[in-house]
Amino acid sequence: MTTLAQLRKAALALPEVTEGTHFGMVAFAVRDKGFASVTRDGQVQLRLTSTDTDAAIDAHASGERLERNGKPIGFRIVLADINGKDLNALVRAAWAHRAPKRLANDLAAAEAGADQPDCALPAAIGRPATRALLGAGWDTLEKIATHSQAELLDLHGVGPKAVRILTEELTDRGLAFREP
Structure with a gap:
C-alpha cells in the first residue's frame, strides 16, 4: 500500500518541484505546471502522455483514464492500489511530460552520468x-x-x-x- 508520504518523497525528489494545493487537493508542479495531485478520497491523479496512460491502464486494472472536458489528460488510481515502485515510475513520467524539455533532458543526462x-x-x-x-x-x-x-x-x-x-x-x- 502506497501512502501520500511516499508520493510526496518521489515527487519532491525531482528537480524544481513545488508542493501546493489545487482545488483543495495536495498537488505537485514543476515550474508551475501541475503533474500530480491527490484527491480528498485518496486517488492520485497523474498528467501523462496518451502512451503512458495506456500503459498504466494496462498494468493497473483498478486505474482509469483521467479526462478534463472530455479530453484525456492522464491516469487516476487509488493511492493504496499501486505499489511504490510503479508509483515512482508514473510520477517520474508525469514530471517528464510536464517539465520543460531541457530540464527533463538535463535530468536524464545527469542520471546517465x-x-x-x-x-x-x-x-x-x-x-x-x-x-x-x-x-x-x-x-x-x-x-x-x-x-x-x-x-x-x-x-x-x-x-x-x-x-x-x-x-x-x-x-x-x-x-x-x-x-x-
Missing part, C-alpha cells in the same frame, strides 16, 4: 542514491556538504547507508553536512 566511471560520487552509495543526487544537481561532495543529512534522506533513493558512506567521505576530506 551515474553509470560513468568519472562520476565524482562514491560508488559504494549505490546507483539509486547516485541517480537521486545527480538528479538533484548534487554531483560533488562539496555540493553535498551544503545540505543537511535530512535533505539527503528526503531524496527518493537515498537511505541511511548512503548517508553513512557520504559522512565518512566528507570527514575524510575535512567537510561535513550542513547543520539543519
